[in-house]
Amino acid sequence: xxxxxxxxxxxxxxxxxxxxxxxxxxxxxxxxxxxxxxxxxxxxxxxxxxxxxxxxxxxxxxxxxxxxxxxxxxxxxxxxxxxxxxxxxxxxxxxxxxxxxxxxxxxxxxxxxxxxxxxxxxxxxxxxxxxxxxxxxxxxxxxxxxxxxxxxxxxxxxxxxxxxxxxxxxxxxxxxxxxxxxxxxxxxxxxxxxxxxxxxxxxxxxxxxxxxxxxxxxxxxxxxxxxxxxxxxxxxxxxxxxxxxxxxxxxxxxxxxxxxxxxxxxxxxxxxxxxxxxxxxxxxxxxxxxxxxxxxxxxxxxxxxxxxxxxxxxxxxxxxxxxxxxxxxxxxxxxxxxxxxxxxxxxxxxxxxxxxxxxxxxxxxxxxxxxxxxxxxxxxxxxxxxxxxxxxxxxxxxxxxxxxxxxxxxxxxxxxxxxxxxxxxxxxxxxxxxxxxxxxxxxxxxxxxxxxxxxxxxxxxxxxxxxxxxxxxxxxxxxxxxxxxxxxxxxxxxxxxxxxxxxxxxxxxxxxxxxxxxxxxxxxxxxxxxxxxxxxxxxxxxxxxxxxxxxxxxxxxxxxxxxxxxxxxxxxxxxxxxx
Amino acid sequence: xxxxxxxxxxxxxxxxxxxxxxxxxxxxxxxxxxxxxxxxxxxxxxxxxxxxxxxxxxxxxxxxxxxxxxxxxxxxxxxxxxxxxxxxxxxxxxxxxxxxxxxxxxxxxxxxxxxxxxxxxxxxxxxxxxxxxxxxxxxxxxxxxxxxxxxxxxxxxxxxxxxxxxxxxxxxxxxxxxxxxxxxxxxxxxxxxxxxxxxxxxxxxxxxxxxxxxxxxxxxxxxxxxxxxxxxxxxxxxxxxxxxxxxxxxxxxxxxxxxxxxxxxxxxxxxxxxxxxxxxxxxxxxxxxxxxxxxxxxxxxxxxxxxxxxxxxxxxxxxxxxxxxxxxxxxxxxxxxxxxxxxxxxxxxxxxxxxxxxxxxxxxxxxxxxxxxxxxxxxxxxxxxx
Numbered sequence: 001x002x003x004x005x006x007x008x009x010x011x012x013x014x015x016x017x018x019x020x021x022x023x024x025x026x027x028x029x030x031x032x033x034x035x036x037x038x039x040x041x042x043x044x045x046x047x048x049x050x051x052x053x054x055x056x057x058x059x060x061x062x063x064x065x066x067x068x069x070x071x072x073x074x075x076x077x078x079x080x081x082x083x084x085x086x087x088x089x090x091x092x093x094x095x096x097x098x099x100x101x102x103x104x105x106x107x108x109x110x111x112x113x114x115x116x117x118x119x120x121x122x123x124x125x126x127x128x129x130x131x132x133x134x135x136x137x138x139x140x141x142x143x144x145x146x147x148x149x150x151x152x153x154x155x156x157x158x159x160x161x162x163x164x165x166x167x168x169x170x171x172x173x174x175x176x177x178x179x180x181x182x183x184x185x186x187x188x189x190x191x192x193x194x195x196x197x198x199x200x201x202x203x204x205x206x207x208x209x210x211x212x213x214x215x216x217x218x219x220x221x222x223x224x225x226x227x228x229x230x231x232x233x234x235x236x237x238x239x240x241x242x243x244x245x246x247x248x249x250x251x252x253x254x255x256x257x258x259x260x261x262x263x264x265x266x267x268x269x270x271x272x273x274x275x276x277x278x279x280x281x282x283x284x285x286x287x288x289x290x291x292x293x294x295x296x297x298x299x300x301x302x303x304x305x306x307x308x309x310x311x312x313x314x315x316x317x318x319x320x321x322x323x324x325x326x327x328x329x330x331x332x333x334x335x336x337x338x339x340x341x342x343x344x345x346x347x348x349x350x351x352x353x354x355x356x357x358x359x360x361x362x363x364x365x366x367x368x369x370x371x372x373x374x375x376x377x378x379x380x381x382x383x384x385x386x387x388x389x390x391x392x393x394x395x396x397x398x399x400x401x402x403x404x405x406x407x408x409x410x411x412x413x414x415x416x417x418x419x420x421x422x423x424x425x426x427x428x429x430x431x432x433x434x435x436x437x438x439x440x441x442x443x444x445x446x447x448x449x450x451x452x453x454x455x456x457x458x459x460x461x462x463x464x465x466x467x468x469x470x471x472x473x474x475x476x477x478x479x480x481x482x483x484x485x486x487x488x489x490x491x492x493x494x495x496x497x498x499x500x501x502x503x504x505x506x507x508x509x510x511x512x513x514x515x516x517x518x519x520x521x522x523x524x525x526x527x528x529x530x531x532x533x534x535x536x537x538x539x540x541x542x543x544x545x546x547x548x549x550x551x552x553x554x555x556x557x558x559x560x561x562x563x564x565x566x567x568x569x570x571x572x573x574x575x576x577x578x579x
Numbered sequence: 580x581x582x583x584x585x586x587x588x589x590x591x592x593x594x595x596x597x598x599x600x601x602x603x604x605x606x607x608x609x610x611x612x613x614x615x616x617x618x619x620x621x622x623x624x625x626x627x628x629x630x631x632x633x634x635x636x637x638x639x640x641x642x643x644x645x646x647x648x649x650x651x652x653x654x655x656x657x658x659x660x661x662x663x664x665x666x667x668x669x670x671x672x673x674x675x676x677x678x679x680x681x682x683x684x685x686x687x688x689x690x691x692x693x694x695x696x697x698x699x700x701x702x703x704x705x706x707x708x709x710x711x712x713x714x715x716x717x718x719x720x721x722x723x724x725x726x727x728x729x730x731x732x733x734x735x736x737x738x739x740x741x742x743x744x745x746x747x748x749x750x751x752x753x754x755x756x757x758x759x760x761x762x763x764x765x766x767x768x769x770x771x772x773x774x775x776x777x778x779x780x781x782x783x784x785x786x787x788x789x790x791x792x793x794x795x796x797x798x799x800x801x802x803x804x805x806x807x808x809x810x811x812x813x814x815x816x817x818x819x820x821x822x823x824x825x826x827x828x829x830x831x832x833x834x835x836x837x838x839x840x841x842x843x844x845x846x847x848x849x850x851x852x853x854x855x856x857x858x859x860x861x862x863x864x865x866x867x868x869x870x871x872x873x874x875x876x877x878x879x880x881x882x883x884x885x886x887x888x889x890x891x892x893x894x895x896x897x898x899x900x901x902x903x904x905x906x907x908x909x910x911x912x913x914x915x916x917x918x919x920x921x922x923x924x925x926x927x928x929x930x931x932x933x934x935x936x937x938x939x940x941x942x943x944x945x946x947x948x949x950x951x952x953x954x955x956x957x958x959x960x961x962x963x964x965x
Contacts (some may be wrong), residue, residue, distance in 0.1 A: 152878040303586065348586035366658075370601050375589065375631050402628045435678055562687055 009040040016050035016075035018042035063092035070134035074102040095139035100131030123201030132573035140499035147233030148252035157185020159464025159479035160257035194335040231540030232459030260421040263302035263311030272386025297415030326420025334369040341372035500544035508556035509534040515548035588633035596669035603661035609653035640761040645940030650793025651869020678750040684928040691876040705916035746927035765954035775945035783938035816850025856886040884921035
C-alpha cells in the first residue's frame with residue numbers, strides 16, 4: 001500500500017502451524033517471508049502452537065525487546081483465542097486493541113485441503129490484511145461504568161419473585177413490577193404441581209410472605225414498564241401504575257420475567273367451543289377445585305380424553321403457527337391423569353398423543369399415568385383426530401397407527417385439549433426494553449448454551465418462560481441464573497465495556513439526524529458544540545453496530561477498532577497483486 | 580365403521596388376569612423375541628393393543644391367543660413389566676368366556692367364590708345322589724358293581740358326556756364362526772374343512788407347535804415342559820379311553836393279574852396323571868417358569884381336582900385290592916363326585932376347554948389359509964403350485 005509505505009509502525013507477525021492443522025495445507029514459511037516484506041513489519045516468525053505458554057512467552061519477549069507497537073497472530077478463529085492473545089499483549093505492555101488475529105485455519109487451511117499453493121497465496125493475503133489493520137490500529141481503553149446496587153424485576157410470577165428474593169438476600173435493593181393486580185402469575189392458579197405434588201398456590205403464598213418480610217424489596221402491582229433509558233449499571237426505568245401515574249426508578253440492571261400465555265384454541269379447533277371440551281388449564285382448575293369431574297351434562301365424567309399438542313408443533317399449514325414444542329404439557333397432562341385417577345377411582349382416561357415427551361425425571365409420571373389405567377394412542381399429524389358431537393355425544397375419531405391406520409372412536413365425557421405455552425402480548429414492554437424476540441415470539445438470549453440469560457441489551461436479563469416454554473423448576477433455575485449474572489455485575493460496583501463504539505467527528509458533523517434514526521439503541525444524542533448542533537454517541541449505550549456510520553453523509557462517524565482506514569486498508573492489502 | 584374404544588372391557592380384561600397390560604407402551608419387543616411370531620410380525624403385540632383399547636369385536640375374531648403357548652419369553656424381555664404372556668393367557672380366559680353362550684364361564688373366571696361354589700355344588704349333588712340311590716352295600720367282601728352297578732355308571736357317563744359335548748361343541752361353533760367370519764377371510768371352499776382335519780388331529784395329539792416356542796430359555800426348559808404336558812395328556816387320554824370305551828372291563832370286582840392290560844395300563848395312566856399334576860403344581864408353587872408365575876384360582880382348581888380325582892381313583896383300587904368294602908364304596912363316591920365336578924366345571928366352562936380350542940384354532944387357521952390360497956388361485960386364474 002502506497003500510503004503506508006513509509007509507516008513508522010513496528011509490527012510483529014507470528015504464523016502458527018497449529019500442529020499440522022495449518023502447516024499441512026499452507027506453506028507457513030512462504031507466508032512468513034511474504035509478511036516479513038510488508039511495510040511496518042519488523043519481525044515475522046513461525047511457531048508450532050502460538051497459544052502455547054512457550055510461544056506466548058516468545059511473543060511477549062518480542063514485544064518488549066523489539067519495541068513492537070502492534071502484533072498479528074495468524075492462527076485460528078478469533079472466537080477461540082482472541083482473548084488469549086489480547087491478554088498476552090496486555091501482559092507485555094502492549095495495548096490489547098493493537099492486536100489483530102488473522103484466521104488462516106477455519107477460513108483457509110481447513111477449507112482448502114489438498115490445494116497447498118492456492119491456500120498459501122490466500123493465507124499470505126489474509127495476513128497482509130491483518131498487518132494493514134494492525135498498522136492503522138490505535139490504542140483503545142475499555143469503558144468502566146459504575147453500577148447502581150439496585151435491580152428491577154419485571155413480572156411477579158414464580159421466576160420473578162424467586163429472583164427478587166435471591167437478589168434481596170445478596171443485599172441489593174429490588175423493585176418488582178407486576179402488570180396485573182394480583183402477583184403470583186400462573187403458578188398461583190395451580191393446585192398440585194409436578195413433580196412433588198406441591199401446591200403452586202402455596203408456593204407463591206410462601207414466596208410472597210418472604211418478599212413482604214424483606215425491607216429491600218418493593219412490589220408494585222398494576223404497574224407496567226413503559227420506559228427505559230440510561231445504560232448498563234445505571235438505567236432509568238419508568239413504571240406506569242393503575243391511576244396513570246408514573247414512577248421513575250434508577251436501577252443497575254433489569255430482569256425480565258414476564259412468563260407466558262396459555263394457548264387459546266381457535267373456534268372449532270379440535271372441537272373447541274363444544275360442550276365438554278376444555279383446555280388443560282381449565283381441566284386442571286376443575287381437578288384442583290376437587291368438586292368432582294363433570295361432563296357437559298353435569299353428570300360425573302366416566303371418561304376423560306386428553307388430546308395433546310394443541311397449539312404446539314404446528315406445521316407450515318398453520319400461518320404464524322407455533323412450531324415449537326411447549327415441553328411442559330406432556331408431563332402436565334400425565335400428572336393430571338394421575339391426579340384424576342386418585343380423585344375419581346375407576347376413571348377412564350385416554351391420551352391421544354403425537355410423541356410422549358415426559359423428559360428426564362418426569363418419565364416416571366408417564367409410567368404412573370399408565371399404572372393409573374390410562375390408555376395411550378399415538379396420532380399422526382398428517383391425519384389428526386376429529387372431534388364430533390353427534391346428538392350431544394362427544395367423541396374423538398383417531399387413526400390408530402398400531403392397527404394399520406384403522407379408525408378408532410373414543411366416546412368421552414370430557415375432552416381436554418392439552419394446550420401449550422405462547423408468548424405474551426407486551427408491545428409496550430418490548431418498545432421500552434428494545435430486546436429482541438425470536439421467530440417464536442419469546443425473548444432471545446445471546447447464546448442458548450453459553451449465555452442463556454443475557455440479552456443483546458447490556459444489563460437486561462431474561463428469566464423463566466418469557467424466554468420459551470419452561471416448567472416451574474426450569475423457570476426458577478433460569479431466574480436464579482439471571483440473578484447470578486445480575487448480582488455479579490452490580491455487587492462488583494462497575495462494568496468494563498468493550499471500546500468498540502461509534503465516534504463522531506464533531507468538526508464534520510452537520511446534524512442531519514440520519515444517525516439518530518438509524519440507531520436501534522438510542523445511543524445518539526444531540527449536543528451543542530461551539531454553537532453548532534452535532535451528534536454525540538453515548539458510549540455506554542452504543543453496541544458498535546455501525547448502523548449510524550453508513551447513512552452519515554459527511555462520513556463523520558467511525559466505529560473504534562473498525563475504522564474506515566482499518567477496514568478499507570485491510571481490504572486493499574488483501575486484494576494487492578503479488579508476484 | 581370405526582372400532583369403538585371400550586375401557587369397561589379394558590378393565591374387565593385386567594380382571595381376567597391382564598393386570599399389567601396398562602404398562603405396555605407398544606415397543607414391540609414381545610413380538611421381536613417371540614419364536615412363533617411369523618404372521619406379519621404383530622404377535623403378541625397386536626393383542627396387547629386390542630386389550631388396551633378394549634376392542635372386543637376385534638378380540639373375538641382373533642385366533643392369535645390360541646397360538647401362544649406361554650413360554651414367557653415376551654414377559655421376561657418386556658422393558659415395562661407389562662407381562663404380555665399373562666395378557667395372552669387372560670385373553671384366552673376371556674375368549675373361553677365369550678365362546679360360552681351360557682355366561683357361566685365368565686362368572687367362574689371372575690369370581691373364586693363362584694368357582695368354589697360350583698365345584699362344591701356338583702360334589703355334594705353327586706354325593707347326595709349316591710346317598711339316596713346307591714345299590715346294596717355288601718360288607719363281607721368288596722362288591723363295587725353291586726354298590727354302583729356299572730351299567731348305571733355307564734349311563735351316567737354317557738348322559739354327562741352328551742350334555743358336556745353339547746355345550747362344548749356349541750361353544751366351538753361360535754369360536755369358528757367368529758374367527759372365520761372375520762372380515763377379510765375369503766369364501767371358504769367346503770373341501771377345506773375336511774382337508775384341514777389332519778392339522779387338528781396332529782396338534783391335538785402332540786402339541787408339536789409348542790416345541791418351536793420359547794427359544795430364549797433354551798430347549799431344555801421347553802422340552803421338559805412339553806414332555807410333562809405330553810405325559811399328563813397321555814395319562815388322561817388313556818384313562819378316558821378306559822372309562823368311556825371299556826368301563827365294563829375297567830370297573831370290575833374281578834382282580835386281574837398284574838400283567839393284564841387292565842392293571843398296568845390303568846397304573847400307567849394313574850402314574851402319568853399323578854406325575855403331571857404334581858409337577859405342574861410344584862411349578863406353580865415355585866413360580867420357576869414364566870408360565871407359572873401367575874396362577875388364577877381356576878388354574879389351581881384345575882390341578883387340584885385332577886389330582887384328587889387321580890388319588891381317589893387309586894384309593895378305590897387300593898381299598899378294593901385290600902378287601903375293605905366300606906372304604907372302597909365311600910372313596911368311589913368321592914372319586915365320581917370330584918371327577919364330575921372337574922368335568923362339568925372345567926370342560927365347557929373353564930381351563931380344560933383348551934384341549935379342544937387350541938388344536939381347533941390351528942385347524943381354523945389352516946382352513947383360513949386354504950381359503951386364502953383358493954382366493955389367490957381364483958384371482959390369478961391358474962392354480963398356484965401346491
